[in-house]
Amino acid sequence: MGSRHFVIIGNGISGITFARHLRKGDDQARITVISGESPYFFSRTALMYVYMGQMKWEHTQPYEPHFWKKNRIDLLQDWVKTLDFETKILGFASGETLTYDVLVLATGSKPAFFGWPGQDLKGVQGLYTKQDLETMEAATSKPIQRAVIVGGGLIGIEMAEMLTYKKIPVTFLVRENRFWEQVLPEQEAELVQKHISAYSIDLRLQTELKEILADEQGNVRAVITTAGEEIPCEFLGIATGVTPNVDFLKSTTLAVGKGVKVNSYFESSVPDVYAIGDCAEFEQPPGPGRRTLEQVWYTGRMHGETLAHNFCNKPVSYQPGVWFNSAKFFAIEYQTYGIVRPDAVAGVPCFYWEHHLGKVSFRMEMDEAGKIAGVINLGFRLRHEFFDRAIREKWSGQQVIQRLEEGVFDPEFYAPYHLEIQNAFQDQFGVPISTSKQSFLQKIFGARL
Amino acid sequence: MRKIEIIGLILFLVGMSVFTILPFSSQYRLSEEQLRSSVKDIHRDQLAELMQPMYGQTYTSTHSFLTAYSSYFKPYNDELKAKQAWDQVIWDDYGFVLAKAAMDGPSKTNPWASLGLSIGLIVLGGIMFNLGGNGASHESLTHTGVFHSSLKNKGLLGLLTGSYLILFYVILYWFPAYLAPLVWMVEPISQFLSGGPASQWFLYGLVYTLAIGVMGVRMLLKYRGNRYQQLRTASLIFFQTAFAFIIPEVLVLLNKPYFDFKNIWPLDYDFFYDYQLDTFISSGGLGLFMLVWGILLIVIGVPVFTYFYGKRWYCSWVCGCGGLAETVGDEFRHLSDKSIKAWQWERWMIHGVLALAVVMTALTLVNYFTSFSLLGQVTNQLHSMYGFAIGSAFAGVVGTGFYPLLGNRVWCRFGCPLAAYLGLVQRFKSRFRITTNGGQCISCGNCSTHCEMGIDVRAYAQQGQNIVRSSCVGCGVCASVCPRGVLKLENGPEEDRIHEFPILIGNDSIKLRA
Numbered sequence A: 001m002g003s004r005h006f007v008i009i010g011n012g013i014s015g016i017t018f019a020r021h022l023r024k025g026d027d028q029a030r031i032t033v034i035s036g037e038s039p040y041f042f043s044r045t046a047l048m049y050v051y052m053g054q055m056k057w058e059h060t061q062p063y064e065p066h067f068w069k070k071n072r073i074d075l076l077q078d079w080v081k082t083l084d085f086e087t088k089i090l091g092f093a094s095g096e097t098l099t100y101d102v103l104v105l106a107t108g109s110k111p112a113f114f115g116w117p118g119q120d121l122k123g124v125q126g127l128y129t130k131q132d133l134e135t136m137e138a139a140t141s142k143p144i145q146r147a148v149i150v151g152g153g154l155i156g157i158e159m160a161e162m163l164t165y166k167k168i169p170v171t172f173l174v175r176e177n178r179f180w181e182q183v184l185p186e187q188e189a190e191l192v193q194k195h196i197s198a199y200s201i202d203l204r205l206q207t208e209l210k211e212i213l214a215d216e217q218g219n220v221r222a223v224i225t226t227a228g229e230e231i232p233c234e235f236l237g238i239a240t241g242v243t244p245n246v247d248f249l250k251s252t253t254l255a256v257g258k259g260v261k262v263n264s265y266f267e268s269s270v271p272d273v274y275a276i277g278d279c280a281e282f283e284q285p286p287g288p289g290r291r292t293l294e295q296v297w298y299t300g301r302m303h304g305e306t307l308a309h310n311f312c313n314k315p316v317s318y319q320p321g322v323w324f325n326s327a328k329f330f331a332i333e334y335q336t337y338g339i340v341r342p343d344a345v346a347g348v349p350c351f352y353w354e355h356h357l358g359k360v361s362f363r364m365e366m367d368e369a370g371k372i373a374g375v376i377n378l379g380f381r382l383r384h385e386f387f388d389r390a391i392r393e394k395w396s397g398q399q400v401i402q403r404l405e406e407g408v409f410d411p412e413f414y415a416p417y418h419l420e421i422q423n424a425f426q427d428q429f430g431v432p433i434s435t436s437k438q439s440f441l442q443k444i445f446g447a448r449l
Numbered sequence B: 001m002r003k004i005e006i007i008g009l010i011l012f013l014v015g016m017s018v019f020t021i022l023p024f025s026s027q028y029r030l031s032e033e034q035l036r037s038s039v040k041d042i043h044r045d046q047l048a049e050l051m052q053p054m055y056g057q058t059y060t061s062t063h064s065f066l067t068a069y070s071s072y073f074k075p076y077n078d079e080l081k082a083k084q085a086w087d088q089v090i091w092d093d094y095g096f097v098l099a100k101a102a103m104d105g106p107s108k109t110n111p112w113a114s115l116g117l118s119i120g121l122i123v124l125g126g127i128m129f130n131l132g133g134n135g136a137s138h139e140s141l142t143h144t145g146v147f148h149s150s151l152k153n154k155g156l157l158g159l160l161t162g163s164y165l166i167l168f169y170v171i172l173y174w175f176p177a178y179l180a181p182l183v184w185m186v187e188p189i190s191q192f193l194s195g196g197p198a199s200q201w202f203l204y205g206l207v208y209t210l211a212i213g214v215m216g217v218r219m220l221l222k223y224r225g226n227r228y229q230q231l232r233t234a235s236l237i238f239f240q241t242a243f244a245f246i247i248p249e250v251l252v253l254l255n256k257p258y259f260d261f262k263n264i265w266p267l268d269y270d271f272f273y274d275y276q277l278d279t280f281i282s283s284g285g286l287g288l289f290m291l292v293w294g295i296l297l298i299v300i301g302v303p304v305f306t307y308f309y310g311k312r313w314y315c316s317w318v319c320g321c322g323g324l325a326e327t328v329g330d331e332f333r334h335l336s337d338k339s340i341k342a343w344q345w346e347r348w349m350i351h352g353v354l355a356l357a358v359v360m361t362a363l364t365l366v367n368y369f370t371s372f373s374l375l376g377q378v379t380n381q382l383h384s385m386y387g388f389a390i391g392s393a394f395a396g397v398v399g400t401g402f403y404p405l406l407g408n409r410v411w412c413r414f415g416c417p418l419a420a421y422l423g424l425v426q427r428f429k430s431r432f433r434i435t436t437n438g439g440q441c442i443s444c445g446n447c448s449t450h451c452e453m454g455i456d457v458r459a460y461a462q463q464g465q466n467i468v469r470s471s472c473v474g475c476g477v478c479a480s481v482c483p484r485g486v487l488k489l490e491n492g493p494e495e496d497r498i499h500e501f502p503i504l505i506g507n508d509s510i511k512l513r514a
């Protein structure tokens, strides 16, 4: 193979995982990682914690600077402006050029804006990049009266939490009739909504942004909703989803839809050009219940691992396993394993339990035969390994609940929610469950239900 | 709530000011009887004569008193040294006892009032501050803001606090006479508990215990929803109050040796010193029990408990140094150094101190049984060197004084020989590990940032690897700060505890080494 030059555009989780694994499997390859955003790989997922003074910027970087040198991964901070697939030359904003043998596009996403009048005003922004974090810090460094967030998803609620840390009152506009409607069933959404209202978040469901108004200096002054209401604000967070960051590729011969079109080997329409992570759009969904765009952290990591494997070994097609994900809504943790549909389907058995204080819940969707399809848990932690296995091996719902104690991942001495869940399941489905026994220490010292 | 917090802060600051000013509010006038009743028999006559010129003189500050004392004492002692009259040289430092005996001032005449206005206000204000502050804040903000705080992120307040603590330790270890006025105000408590006079160590023990209590309340509130944190905090408060503070004093009251039943060699580095052994052996059944108990803890207690629960059973449930680190030091935990370099230093230093403690103890024991025929002088020098460098400078000044600069576990991580021993057991023969929850880690770095031991937890978590590290004290904060529920402290079967080749759940295409 000789020493090919692998050039990766994007130093996010997908590009970096690819580079690291390539180095492990191929000692000869020359590896260059390019990003305009930051010199070193950092965790996008930690942006909010920097804003809230829970971490410093350097803590977001999973590897110390010497790591890259030691592993002979060259880092380049610049923006790629032009690509020539014939000559295999990249042109940078700085005017420099670079030749590649293999090009991996790992350019991630950018916040989706929908052409609202006034969206370019000062104080209006999304939250995706390091620069977004810095502008948000600057825009909220002085006390402000109110901020508005648009978009009822994960980044929206993170922004709301960030502003709450600064004690800035937030109005939260959500187009749908509940929070995160695409994913959360009604009861869970309601639980979250109740929780965030305790933080004085003014949540407006079924409310859309129509227009953004400016003051004399070109700062946002207020927003107008589709219902015609004017809400004064000095900061407007746009969190209406993300879209692949592929604009600079659209003028090339590369096949680009929403993202860079790839097959299950991450091959694009152009030879020696691959795409992974948020910016890749699969021709076919990579697995049952999966989407053609996979825009989460661990999928980017898996794309990178798989593609690197394919350069060092016999190529395999990308096959993600059982779906899982997690998030946090202020203090309430969310996890999911397998597939749970947000809206009940007639004839499909679904079990739901909620703790009486309304901060903990558990849902299990089953198929017609009563086998587990997926779970959603709020406010307590479940063990990935356990549920991955249960779903893979198609355990019956009864078996899952019977063994639930093994599947709990809460710290020691936490309240034994699984006991209540076992009882509730027994009541709801009329099947016998022998509930778990608690240890002596747990009984004396453990938290109560 | 906010009001309580502010009033608490004001009371705390007033208390601190009184505590700081009190040492400057006394005068000294030494009499011959005072001197005679303060020093050892063998020095009594010599010193009584030497200090003649001081009797009846009034000194308006500790400093002038000490200067006068030295001006008479030092030339005399130096001369003996010059003549190499070693058996006559006075090695004892009588500065503190003489200052205490000669002192006159408000803390002696009104000890309760002085105590109330200083330590009392500090405790009251501290509790109010913690109740107001932590009671009000929202759960999701538990760990926020530490890097925006001047105190907690090495700002001016952090530097001032660090300097104050360092100064306090330097005075405590090497210039205790300056604390005589503060010691007088705890005299009644000491008389009550042990029937004896208070020393600087009694003052220190009291302050230390109260600090753990007050800041322990803060931990209990901060972790309202976390039973693990609450239980271990309660345990730390209990062991400090009962085992480290009250029981030893009561033993003295009952004419038994002063003994902390939870202190374990080699942290308790003088456990095998000759005078300790003599005390145990000459104190009847209880003395022998103490000796056997101490040895059992070393050879059975540490390995067995650490096998079942990891070193956390001691470091973050029982130990006094751990008690202070986990309560007073909690808000400085993120200042620990996470670099690989620091980890390398850590391994050299902590095992170096362990080796030193073992060698020193072995030498001491050999000497003890050969009645100091071999290397007697070297052993003494080793003892005083270890006591100075490790016992006082490292564990005290650096270990605690530098909380606001280097984090709260500097001593535990780089210096404590017992932690090194516990850590070796934990690393190689234990059921304890921090389990990683499959593929859920998002590499955010909260766990590493808030690890007081400077462990790069994320480096393991993001590749699906269990965390098995000798330094982990099992405080459980990584699990609490992780926003994705990735980490769980667990005791479980030894097999599969250490993942040589971790596999992340989620990717069916390949199974590879992360």
Ligand SMILES: Cc1cc2nc3c(=O)[nH]c(=O)nc-3n(C[C@H](O)[C@H](O)[C@H](O)COP(=O)(O)OP(=O)(O)OC[C@H]3O[C@@H](n4cnc5c(N)ncnc54)[C@H](O)[C@@H]3O)c2cc1C
Residues within 6 Å of the ligand: A009, A010, A011, A012, A013, A014, A015, A034, A035, A036, A037, A038, A044, A045, A046, A047, A048, A078, A079, A080, A081, A106, A107, A108, A109, A127, A128, A129, A155, A158, A245, A248, A276, A277, A278, A279, A295, A296, A297, A298, A300, A326, A327, B442
């Ligand atoms: C605030 C926030 C919170 C999130 N939280 C979670 C979470 O909790 N869980 C989860 O699973 N996911 C989360 N995500 C999503 C997750 O971060 C992304 O899926 C992931 O970062 C995508 O990684 P990537 O490698 O594909 O691209 P990115 O991380 O976006 O990296 C792409 C890089 O390429 C650079 N780049 C792009 N074009 C060019 C060019 N032309 N020249 C040079 N450089 C270029 C970009 O500047 C960027 O640095 C979150 C995202 C955000 C914004």
Ligand code: SF4
Residues within 6 Å of the ligand: B440, B441, B442, B443, B444, B445, B446, B447, B448, B457, B458, B461, B462, B481, B482, B483, B484, B485, B486, B487
């Ligand atoms: S805090 Fe949790 S999610 Fe974040 S890096 Fe650590 S283990 Fe991973």
